[in-house]
Amino acid sequence: xxxxxxxxxxxxxxxxxxxxxxxxxxxxxxxxxxxxxxxxxxxxxxxxxxxxxxxxxxxxxxxxxxxxxxxxxxxxxxxxxxxxxxxxxxxxxxxxxxxxxxxxxxxxxxxxxxxxxxxxxxxxxxxxxxxxxxxxxxxxxxxxxxxxxxxxxxxxxxxxxxxxxxxxxxxxxxxxxxxxxxxxxxxxxxxxxxxxxxxxxxxxxxxxxxxxxxxxxxxxxxxxxxxxxxxxxxxxxxxxxxxxxxxxxxxxxxxxxxxxxxxxxxxxxxxxxxxxxxxxxxxxxxxxxxxxxxxxxxxxxxxxxxxxxxxxxxxxxxxxxxxxxxxxxxxxxxxxxxxxxxxxxxxxxxxxxxxxxxxxxxxxxxxxxxxxxxxxxxxxxxxxxxxxxxxxxxxxxxxxxxxxxx
Amino acid sequence: xxxxxxxxxxxxxxxxxxxxxxxxxxxxxxxxxxxxxxxxxxxxxxxxxxxxxxxxxxxxxxxxxxxxxxxxxxxxxxxxxxxxxxxxxxxxxxxxxxxxxxxxxxxxxxxxxxxxxxxxxxxxxxxxxxxxxxxxxxxxxxxxxxxxxxxxxxxxxxxxxxxxxxxxxxxxxxxxxxxxxxxxxxxxxxxxxxxxxxxxxxxxxxxxxxxxxxxxxxxxxxxxxxxxxxxxxxxxxxxxxxxxxxxxxxxxxx
Ligand SMILES: Nc1ncnc2c1ncn2[C@@H]1O[C@H](COP(=O)(O)OP(=O)(O)O)[C@@H](O)[C@H]1O
Ligand SMILES: [Mg+2]
Numbered sequence: 001x002x003x004x005x006x007x008x009x010x011x012x013x014x015x016x017x018x019x020x021x022x023x024x025x026x027x028x029x030x031x032x033x034x035x036x037x038x039x040x041x042x043x044x045x046x047x048x049x050x051x052x053x054x055x056x057x058x059x060x061x062x063x064x065x066x067x068x069x070x071x072x073x074x075x076x077x078x079x080x081x082x083x084x085x086x087x088x089x090x091x092x093x094x095x096x097x098x099x100x101x102x103x104x105x106x107x108x109x110x111x112x113x114x115x116x117x118x119x120x121x122x123x124x125x126x127x128x129x130x131x132x133x134x135x136x137x138x139x140x141x142x143x144x145x146x147x148x149x150x151x152x153x154x155x156x157x158x159x160x161x162x163x164x165x166x167x168x169x170x171x172x173x174x175x176x177x178x179x180x181x182x183x184x185x186x187x188x189x190x191x192x193x194x195x196x197x198x199x200x201x202x203x204x205x206x207x208x209x210x211x212x213x214x215x216x217x218x219x220x221x222x223x224x225x226x227x228x229x230x231x232x233x234x235x236x237x238x239x240x241x242x243x244x245x246x247x248x249x250x251x252x253x254x255x256x257x258x259x260x261x262x263x264x265x266x267x268x269x270x271x272x273x274x275x276x277x278x279x280x281x282x283x284x285x286x287x288x289x290x291x292x293x294x295x296x297x298x299x300x301x302x303x304x305x306x307x308x309x310x311x312x313x314x315x316x317x318x319x320x321x322x323x324x325x326x327x328x329x330x331x332x333x334x335x336x337x338x339x340x341x342x343x344x345x346x347x348x349x350x351x352x353x354x355x356x357x358x359x360x361x362x363x364x365x366x367x368x369x370x371x372x373x374x375x376x377x378x379x380x381x382x383x384x385x386x387x388x389x390x391x392x393x394x395x396x397x398x399x400x401x402x403x404x405x406x
Numbered sequence: 407x408x409x410x411x412x413x414x415x416x417x418x419x420x421x422x423x424x425x426x427x428x429x430x431x432x433x434x435x436x437x438x439x440x441x442x443x444x445x446x447x448x449x450x451x452x453x454x455x456x457x458x459x460x461x462x463x464x465x466x467x468x469x470x471x472x473x474x475x476x477x478x479x480x481x482x483x484x485x486x487x488x489x490x491x492x493x494x495x496x497x498x499x500x501x502x503x504x505x506x507x508x509x510x511x512x513x514x515x516x517x518x519x520x521x522x523x524x525x526x527x528x529x530x531x532x533x534x535x536x537x538x539x540x541x542x543x544x545x546x547x548x549x550x551x552x553x554x555x556x557x558x559x560x561x562x563x564x565x566x567x568x569x570x571x572x573x574x575x576x577x578x579x580x581x582x583x584x585x586x587x588x589x590x591x592x593x594x595x596x597x598x599x600x601x602x603x604x605x606x607x608x609x610x611x612x613x614x615x616x617x618x619x620x621x622x623x624x625x626x627x628x629x630x631x632x633x634x635x636x637x638x639x640x641x642x643x644x645x646x647x648x649x650x651x652x653x654x655x656x657x658x659x660x
Contacts, residue, residue, distance in 0.1 A: 005518055016506050316502050319463060320563070321491020321519040323484045399463050403502060 001326050010333040013306075014341075024302040025342030027295025028379050032346025033353070035288035035375040040354035040366035042281030047366075049273050053266060055195070057132045059099070059230040061240055062264040063247070065222075081222035082260040085214060087250055088126065088226050094246055097239040099231045100128035103210040103223040109181035111206060113165040120161050121205045122180060124213025124223075132229040140174040140189030143209055151211035155180060156189040160203035180206065183216055236267040285371075289378065295342065296382030303335050303390035307397075314394050315402025324395040331391035332384065339383025343376045350375075408475055409436035410570060410602055411460060416469035418455050418625075429455040431625040432469070435632075437604065439570070442597040443632070444613045445606045447622030453606045456622070457575045460604060461494050462486045474570055491519050495564025497574035501556040503548040509535060509559045510544040516567040534562040538592060554585035561592060565601065572596065574605040578612070590615055 014021045056062075065082040085103055092101040105124030110117055129135070130142040143154050157165070157173065166173050173187045185208065194202045214220060230239035240263050247261055307314070314327060351367045358366045418430040430452045437443055445453050458464040459471060462478055471478045474493060481489060495516075496502075503512045513531040522530070535544055538558040548556050557577060564572050574593065578586035590612055597603050597617075605612065613619045618632040 001519055001521055005524075009518075012506070312502070313504055316504060317515070317519075318487065319461075319490060319496055319502075320516045321487050323487045323519075325484070326519065400458055403463075403498070 001322075001329075003329075006326070006329050006333055007337070009330050010337055013310075014334060014337055017306075020302065021338060021341075024299055024338055025295075025345065027298040028292060028339050028342030028382070029295075029346040029349065031288055031292035031295045032343045032375040032379055033350035034291060035285060035378075036347065036350030036367060036371045037354050038284035038288055039281060039368050039371035040350075040358065042277060042284060043366045043368060044358070044361070045280065046274060046277040049277065050270060053270055053273070056266065057227065057229060058134060059233055059236055059239075060132065060266040061228040061230060061236065061243065062266075063226040063228065063243065064224075064262050064264070066258070066260045066262050081220070081224075082251065083223050083226055083247075084221050084250075085210065085223055086221075087247060088210075088223065090250055091226065091228065091243055091246055092128075095239065095242040097231050097235040097242055098228050100131045100229040102126035102129040102132055102227045104129075104225045104227055105210050105213040105218055105223050107181075107213065107217045109217070110179075111161060111165060112179040113176065114169065116165045116167055118161055118164045118204075120158070120180075122213065122217065123205050123207050124210035124217075125207050126210055128229070129207065129227065132227050135194075136192045138190045138192040139172075140187070142189055142207070148209040148211055151209055151215050153183065153185045153212060154188045154209065155185040156191060156207040157187060158191050158203040158205040158207075159193040160201065161206055162187075162190045180208065181217060233267060236265055240265050288375070292375065292378055292382055295379070296339070296386040299335050299338055299383060300386035300390060302338075303331060303387060304393070306334075307331065307390050307394045310394075311397060311402045311405040314397050315399055315405065318397070318399040319403060328391045328395040331394045332387045335387025335390065336380060336383040339379045340376075343379040346379075347372060347376060409472075410439050410441075410474055411435065411437040411604075412470075412472040413459075414470045416456075416459060416466045416471060418452075418459065418464070419467040428625050430459075430466070433625070433627055434469075435620060435627065435630065437602070437632075439602055440597070440600055441602055441604075441632075442593070442615075442617045443604045444616035444619045445604065445622060446608070446613055446619055447628065451622040452625040453622050454575055455625075457573055457604070457606055460571075461496060461573045462489050487519075491516055491567065493570045495567070495569040495572045497557070497560050497564050497572065497577045499576040499579040501548070501553075501560045501580075503556055503559055503563075505548055508545050508547055509540060509551065509562075512548070512559055513562045513566050516563060520567055530566055531562070534566040535559070537565070538562045552585075553581050554588060557581065557585075557589055558592065561589070561596075565596060570602060572601055572603045574603065576606050576608070578607065578609065586612075 063083060065080060088101055088103045091098060102125050107122045107124075108119065109122050111120050123129075127143055127145040127148050130137075135142070137156070138159060140156070142156055143152065147154055155178065162173050165178060166176075173190055176187050177184050178187060179185070191203070191207075210223065214223075228239065228243060230236045243263060244259065248259060251260055253259065317327060351372065354367050355365055413433055413435050416430055416433040417428060420427050420429055433452070433456060445456065447453055455464070459466055460473070462473065462481075465479060473489070476489070478486070478489070490496075504515070507515075510528070510531050513534050514527045517527040517530060532541070532544065535541055538561050540555060540558050540562065543551060543555060543559075548559070551559065561572075561577075564574075572593075577593075578589050581589060586609065593603055593605060594615060605616065607613065619629075620627055620632070621629040
């Protein structure tokens with residue numbers, strides 16, 4: 001019997017029982033839709049987290065003061081300052097795998113220009129900071145190393161602050177003199193608008209030389225943290241080691257003493273995070289695969305019911321000349337068609353949903369071809385495997401008994 | 407010319423709850439091409455069992471059966487299916503049509519399993535339905551047809567593949583007397599066109615129309631008025647002399 005006729009016979013009997021066929025497919029529909037949607041979610045999580053971490057800077061190593069222990073009471077990281085501005089200079093001078101170093105001295109204060117004023121986060125940084133954080137300037141320039149060393153009263157404004165301060169004026173901010181915590185500063189640059197990455201809006205920051213910040217505002221030789229950009233992703237661990245030994249030497253730490261600083265390595269964090277999201281994706285896919293399996297069992301269940309219900313039909317077909325293989329093929333094609341139709345509907349729902357979610361969250365299309373091929377392939381295997389038993393049962397029916405079946 | 411059906415000492419035993427029961431006990435008969443044979447006899451006498459054996463739906467416990475020169479006991483299940491498809495047309499008491507298929511599709515079914523192309527299937531099925539007078543009912547499903555019409559569809563299905571033999575087990579059992587008459591007329595027409603027909607019936611009227619009547623009783627042939635029959639002597643009670651047969655006789659005559 002030609003395969004075209006076999007398929008037609010199978011499809012007709014599926015169409016004859018529409019509601020039941022759809023209910024039978026439901027397991028596969030949900031399974032395929034969830035495999036595709038969950039892998040898209042996993043992908044989105046990975047991309048999102050990676051973007052956030054990469055937005056922090058290029059090949060970034062962040063050094064913070066370590067939690068201090070005072071009389072047995074352990075404080076949080078940075079609770080006791082240990083990093084000196086001279087540490088920054090030493091790292092820059094001595095560590096070969098370091099491309100750029102910047103101090104970070106943070107304080108808050110009011111900025112005033114004419115009648116306008118605003119509160120701002122005042123960041124004291126080094127000239128390299130713009131390079132480390134990939135900052136681009138809308139106007140003017142970032143301050144230079146000599147300006148940092150001298151502690152010049154120059155300021156680079158975040159885009160939002162610049163807008164607020166110069167609202168209602170036609171004055172070019174570059175060259176204007178503003179007041180930061182009542183001290184006069186010359187504006188030398190305005191940063192381009194940045195995406196907000198966390199709870200704070202970087203557009204509300206102003207940047208001044210770290211030395212200026214220490215001299216005028218904090219009055220302390222300590223910095224909050226040191227930001228380092230390694231020369232390449234490959235040498236991040238080496239750079240971390242170099243910095244560790246430099247700082248331990250400068251801080252006079254003996255071999256048995258714990259470091260009084262912590263280095264946050266972007267590469268290690270990325271690897272850890274991506275292995276977590278990968279695990280998450282695998283677990284989700286496993287759950288989805290189980291639901292595909294359950295869907296397959298559902299198909300087998302319905303096919304068994306269908307074989308019993310159609311005993312008489314099978315008897316007629318066999319009496320009239322259908323061979324075992326033909327009956328078997330009819331029921332196999334039927335269960336395969338059920339699972340493939342289910343896979344297709346699930347694909348439309350899963351891929352459509354993920355594409356829509358990707359579009360709405362601006363992450364782009366996240367539907368992975370691998371997930372699509374895997375789930376559709378898996379469900380056709382399920383359709384065949386779970387169709388074999390009912391199909392064999394149908395093919396092996398005794399013709400005379402089947403003809404008499406009521 | 408060889409007989410179409412050659413049965414020799416056919417025994418068919420059923421095992422029911424450990425006991426062996428002989429539905430057929432030494433049946434021999436020859437049926438030739440072009441015959442119209444009525445099989446009659448009381449209920450439970452083995453008529454349907456015989457029809458199932460003739461129709462290659464079942465195999466005998468012992469004895470030989472040749473259909474059109476082929477020893478049926480040697481054929482595999484798939485070969486039997488092909489044999490049924492090509493050589494035999496079945497007409498059942500309860501019609502046995504596929505309920506969800508149209509009359510035309512039901513009649514096409516044997517051709518489908520014979521691997522005949524869609525176009526030719528359609529043509530031949532249409533022709534067969536016209537032959538049984540249902541040219542205007544091809545698109546109807548069985549539940550949209552009367553009993554007589556359904557039986558016509560199944561007769562069309564039986565003849566569509568040009569079989570050597572048409573087997574009908576009580577084809578009029580579910581029909582009223584008027585419809586019965588029409589259906590029997592149809593069988594007579596088919597026989598006149600050269601089809602070999604074996605029909606099981608309870609109606610004495612049917613027996614009168616048939617050219618030959620074989621009467622069954624207790625799993626044996628009680629009477630066979632076929633002159634050309636090469637069967638055993640009428641009324642012979644001698645089965646193959648095995649223990650079971652003797653045991654049965656002892657049961658009957660203690
Ligand atoms: N599948 C079966 N299993 C057991 N006994 C059967 C089976 N089919 C028929 N029989 C028995 O065989 C005998 C003959 O049955 P059957 O050929 O159907 O009689 P008829 O068609 O003449 O009424 C009956 O006693 C019946 O009970
Ligand atoms: Mg009967």
